[in-house]
Each structure stands twice: as structure tokens, then as C-alpha cells.
Amino acid sequence: MxxxxxxxxxxxxxxxxxxxxxxxxxxxxxxxxxxxxxxxxxxxxxxxxxxxxxxxxxxxxxxxxxxxxxxxxxxxxxxxxxxxxxxxxxxxxxxxxxxxxxxxxxxxxxxxxxxxxRGKPEGWDFLTVSRPLLRTRAFLKVQEGCDHFCSYCVIPFLRGRPASRPLEDTLAEARRITESGCGEIVLTGVHLGIYGKDGAALAELVRRVSETPGLVRLRLGSLEPFSLTDNLLEALADSPLFCPHLHLPLQSGDDEVLARMRRGYTAEDFFQVCRRARKKLGGDLHISSDVLVGFPSESEEAFQNTLALMAGAGLGRVHVFPYSSRRGTEAAGFLGRLPPQTVSERAARAAALGKELLEHYAARFVGRNLPILAESAEDGVYSGYTRNFLFAFVRGIDGDALGREVGARMTGSFKGELVGEWIP
Ligand code: SF4
Incomplete structure (x- = not known):
């Protein structure tokens, strides 16, 4: 496989x-x-x-x-x-x-x-996970397809129109996953925010999955920034299982580029979404993101706006994608294609800033106590993710901690990862 x-x-x-x-x-x-x-x-x-x-x-x-x-x-x-x-x-x-x-x-x-x-990409394709291969974290797909048609994106053509997994089927799978001993569920979808067609439905899903007996952690997969409604924020804030990390794809920090991408928000809108999210979910919320650089006609100034917003919005982990034309998309017909060298040079600059931002974000937790969900162990050092999705290595754990959430005092950070000592 x-x-x-x-x-x-x-x-x-x-x-x-x-x-x-x-x-x-x-x-x-x-x-x-x-x-x-x-x-x-x-x-x-x-x-x-x-x-x-x-x-x-x-x-x-x-x-x-x-x-x-x-x-x-x-x-x-x-x-x-x-x-x-x-x-x-x-x-x-x-x-x-x-x-x-x-x-x-x-x-x-x-x-x-x-x-x-193959058939047509439509309807819900019923698949089931009962026992995740990685016993600490399971992805639970609840939504398929997209009808947003961002101008660069081929996904709506290949994955088809939106469809949502029935609520009861989702809850039954959440129970099976938890009963198999897996403590963390990540709700995922191509355009997760339109699960059940509006934010209210995703909010309801968060509330219901949070009630799964034995579940320790709940995360959301990538969420389009315009999907983060007040109702959803309310449901996340109310759930003691929700892990304070959101992945909100920015793509560009320049209004003209965002409009040509058909993203449906401005740079200021994105900034305000991050601000609202932190106000509701706490200042330590990790906001990770994707950026797409080298879009047709992206000027140096427009690219600089993206870098400025990455830093200004206090992003943590950022995945950088160099633009490539996809057949059948609107942007494939746009003039102003940039030389490949410019695209890769901008991708490298954005990735370098992304690394700095992640290091900066991780460093704030040095000297603080954070639990990790131990997913592997080597030579007595356990590793796993903190609730706010930083990878951490923890020494000194007594007994078998695999699959369990254990407390640790973070003593250092290196390249966006934390190291710490077990708190018995
Ligand atoms: S980028 Fe996301 S929201 Fe936009 S068309 Fe692709 S899948 Fe849909």
C-alpha cells in the first residue's frame, strides 16, 4: 500500500x-x-x-x-x-x-x-476503519468533494461535488476507533467546513464526537478560513477534548492574488479570523497553514505581502507549495506565468520563514508543562505530539507510556521540536 x-x-x-x-x-x-x-x-x-x-x-x-x-x-x-x-x-x-x-x-x-x-465522483463512498494502524491517532473522514472552485485547484474536478458522511455512521466509527485503544481522532475532509453544508453541522459533529466514551483528544483537519464560524468556535471552546491547533490554509497574503485565486477572503479577513480564533481558543493556539507561491502575475510586492501576513498572523508550521498549472483549471489560462526559477526561489524564501516561525512558536513553551501522547519510544525516550501539535521528545518516563497521554516539563526546543522531562 x-x-x-x-x-x-x-x-x-x-x-x-x-x-x-x-x-x-x-x-x-x-x-x-x-x-x-x-x-x-x-x-x-x-x-x-x-x-x-x-x-x-x-x-x-x-x-x-x-x-x-x-x-x-x-x-x-x-x-x-x-x-x-x-x-x-x-x-x-x-x-x-x-x-x-x-x-x-x-x-x-x-x-x-x-x-x-471508477464511475462518476459522486455520493458517499462507504469505507470503514476499525483499528487504526497508528494506534495513537486516527483520521476519520467525514466529508468529500468541493464546489468552491479556487481558480488553481483541480480537486473539485477529481473529487466531485461535496458529500458528507452520515452523523450516526461517523459516531459509530468514532466509537470503534476509541474501543480499539486509539485515543486521538482527527476529523478530516476535502472541505471540512461544509460538512453537512454549513458550520452549524460541523459544530454539532464536534459536540457529538466529543462525547465518545474513552476518547482523549479531538482535532480538526484542514479548514478553509471562511469556515470558522462563531458557532464552530463555540463548539471547539466547549469541548475539553479539542486540541488547540487549527490548520487554516492562507495561500496568499495579497488581496489581488487572493481575488484571482477565488479564495473568498482578503488578507485582513484572514488576519481577523486568526485573531477571533485566538480570542476564543486561547493565545497559545497553534495556527498552521499552507501557502501557494509563484501564482501567475504574483509580483515581488505581492509575495512580500504573503511573507508579512505569515509573520503578522503568528503562524506556526507552514507548508509551502510552488504553483504548478493544472489542466482544466481557470488559472491554467491565466497570463503572467512566472519563470520556474522565480517560483522556486520564492518557495525557498517562504519555507525559510516558515521554519523560523515554527521555531519561534515552539520556543514559547520551553519551561512550561505540556502533555504528549506517546506514540513511539527509542532508548527510553518517548516521542509524540503535544495538544497544540508540536512534536516532542520526553525522557525519564517510568513504565510503558505508549498510547497514553503523559505530562512533561519542556526544557528546550530545536528546529520547532520540543524536548522535555517526564512529570510523574
Ligand atoms: S483549494 Fe480547497 S476550497 Fe479551494 S477548490 Fe481546492 S479543495 Fe476546494
């Missing part, structure tokens, strides 16, 4: 792994010696497309001529069937038909041949 892309794909990969295992498959640590390989694909950038092709070629070599290669997800959804065959793919499942993949994979293993079970 090779999973590329976002948290929704991670969820899909876990669900498929669980289903294949239930049917008797043995999950291998790598592709060598396997009978079948599954690539959960991504198409968000040109680089993602390239990685998918490489993953499929690697898988084909690993399984040999008699093995089966299956690809599902965004890149697979948009792939020409002839190209897929030429690449060595035997099974193609779409972004909303991943649940059809296990049957098609079995059929291909038994009888050979090419199976295209």
Missing part, C-alpha cells in the same frame, strides 16, 4: 488496508515480494502526478508480470484508461469508488485482466 497526498487519502489507505487484511491479505512493509500493490493517488500538483507515476512503475517492477497493481484516488480518477494500461495498472478505482477496489483486486488476482471501476 502506497499512500500519497492528504489526510483524506491516509484515511482511505487505512480503510483499504483494513478491508484487504480482513479478506486474508498480509500487509507487507514494502513492495518487494508482494502479489499485489495499491497506490492511493494524489493530483494536487504536477509534482504529485509525477510521484504517482513513479509509485506505479515501482509497484509494477516489484509485483512482477503476474502480480496486480491497483490505483485509486484523484490521479487515478483523471487518468486515461489507455495510459493506465501502458503504465502497468490492472485496477483503476475512482476517488469515490475506493470501496469497489478490494473486489476488483481479487478478481484481477484470480482471472487477470483490466478492471476500471
Amino acid at each position: 502506497c499512500v500519497l497526498g492528504c489526510r483524506s487519502n491516509l484515511y482511505d489507505g487505512e480503510a483499504l488496508s483494513g478491508e484487504l487484511t480482513a479478506r486474508g491479505a498480509f500487509l507487507a512493509g514494502g513492495p518487494e515480494g508482494c502479489q499485489a500493490a495499491v497506490v492511493v493517488s494524489c493530483s494536487v500538483t504536477a509534482a504529485a502526478d509525477k510521484k504517482c507515476r513513479q509509485a506505479v512503475r515501482r509497484a509494477r517492477r516489484a509485483v512482477g508480470p503476474n502480480g496486480v497493481v491497483a490505483a485509486c484516488g484523484c490521479w487515478a480518477q483523471g487518468l486515461d484508461a489507455g495510459d493506465a494500461r501502458a503504465l502497468g495498472i490492472d485496477v483503476l478505482a475512482g476517488s469515490r469508488r475506493k470501496s469497489a477496489l478490494p473486489d476488483a483486486l481479487e478478481a484481477a488476482l484470480e482471472s487477470g485482466g483490466f478492471f476500471d471501476v
Whole structure:
């Protein structure tokens, strides 16, 4: 199983792994010696497309001529069937038909041949995770698709129109995950804020999932800034399980670029959203983000506005994406494409600032007590995430802490990560 892309794909990969295992498959640590390989694909950038092709070629070599290669997800959804065959793919499942993949994979293993079970990207694709592979944190997908049509984004074309997971089905999965011993759930979606079509529905979901017996932590995945309604903030503030971290994709800090991106907010709006969120959820709230640099006609001044807002809004972790044109999107027809060298140079400058901001944010916790959810241990040092999503290493823990939340006094920070001593 090779999973590329976002948290929704991670969820899909876990669900498929669980289903294949239930049917008797043995999950291998790598592709060598396997009978079948599954690539959960991504198409968000040109680089993602390239990685998918490489993953499929690697898988084909690993399984040999008699093995089966299956690809599902965004890149697979948009792939020409002839190209897929030429690449060595035997099974193609779409972004909303991943649940059809296990049957098609079995059929291909038994009888050979090419199976295209993509269909239209619509409706809710029922997948289930019962026992997360990482026992400390589980992604729970509750929303699919998007109809916002940001001018650069290919996702609405590949993932289809919005659909939400039924509430009771979501709550049942939250219970299964918690009963399996996993203490942290991350609610994810392509455009999570429109779960149930408005912020009220996501707020209700937060309240209901928070009541899951045994759940220790609740997080939200990426949330479009305009989705952070007062109602949702209220529900997050009321939940003792909510971890004070929000991922709000900024994309640009320049009003003209934001308008051409069709993001639906201005730089000032984004700044005010961060301010409102901190007022409600506390000044220590970690706000991480994505920025997209080198958009067509982005001037040096516009880029500087992005850097200024990254710093001004007090962002922590920032993922930087260099713009790449995606076929079929509105921005693919925009004039003013920037030279690749300018795009990569701006991406490097934004990433350098992102590192500085994360270090600066992490440093404020040195000398303070923060619990971590221990997810691995090596030579007596446990590591895991704090509630505000900083990675931390903790020494001196007595006994087996894996999967448990343990208190620590942070004694230092390095490159945005914390080190600390256990508080018994
Ligand atoms: S909100 Fe914009 S960036 Fe996010 S998936 Fe929808 S179109 Fe793409």
C-alpha cells in the first residue's frame, strides 16, 4: 500500500488496508515480494502526478508480470484508461469508488485482466476503519468533494461535488476507533467546513464526537478560513477534548492574488479570523497553514505581502507549495506565468520563514508543562505530539507510556521540536 497526498487519502489507505487484511491479505512493509500493490493517488500538483507515476512503475517492477497493481484516488480518477494500461495498472478505482477496489483486486488476482471501476465522483463512498494502524491517532473522514472552485485547484474536478458522511455512521466509527485503544481522532475532509453544508453541522459533529466514551483528544483537519464560524468556535471552546491547533490554509497574503485565486477572503479577513480564533481558543493556539507561491502575475510586492501576513498572523508550521498549472483549471489560462526559477526561489524564501516561525512558536513553551501522547519510544525516550501539535521528545518516563497521554516539563526546543522531562 502506497499512500500519497492528504489526510483524506491516509484515511482511505487505512480503510483499504483494513478491508484487504480482513479478506486474508498480509500487509507487507514494502513492495518487494508482494502479489499485489495499491497506490492511493494524489493530483494536487504536477509534482504529485509525477510521484504517482513513479509509485506505479515501482509497484509494477516489484509485483512482477503476474502480480496486480491497483490505483485509486484523484490521479487515478483523471487518468486515461489507455495510459493506465501502458503504465502497468490492472485496477483503476475512482476517488469515490475506493470501496469497489478490494473486489476488483481479487478478481484481477484470480482471472487477470483490466478492471476500471471508477464511475462518476459522486455520493458517499462507504469505507470503514476499525483499528487504526497508528494506534495513537486516527483520521476519520467525514466529508468529500468541493464546489468552491479556487481558480488553481483541480480537486473539485477529481473529487466531485461535496458529500458528507452520515452523523450516526461517523459516531459509530468514532466509537470503534476509541474501543480499539486509539485515543486521538482527527476529523478530516476535502472541505471540512461544509460538512453537512454549513458550520452549524460541523459544530454539532464536534459536540457529538466529543462525547465518545474513552476518547482523549479531538482535532480538526484542514479548514478553509471562511469556515470558522462563531458557532464552530463555540463548539471547539466547549469541548475539553479539542486540541488547540487549527490548520487554516492562507495561500496568499495579497488581496489581488487572493481575488484571482477565488479564495473568498482578503488578507485582513484572514488576519481577523486568526485573531477571533485566538480570542476564543486561547493565545497559545497553534495556527498552521499552507501557502501557494509563484501564482501567475504574483509580483515581488505581492509575495512580500504573503511573507508579512505569515509573520503578522503568528503562524506556526507552514507548508509551502510552488504553483504548478493544472489542466482544466481557470488559472491554467491565466497570463503572467512566472519563470520556474522565480517560483522556486520564492518557495525557498517562504519555507525559510516558515521554519523560523515554527521555531519561534515552539520556543514559547520551553519551561512550561505540556502533555504528549506517546506514540513511539527509542532508548527510553518517548516521542509524540503535544495538544497544540508540536512534536516532542520526553525522557525519564517510568513504565510503558505508549498510547497514553503523559505530562512533561519542556526544557528546550530545536528546529520547532520540543524536548522535555517526564512529570510523574
Ligand atoms: S476550497 Fe479551494 S483549494 Fe480547497 S479543495 Fe476546494 S477548490 Fe481546492
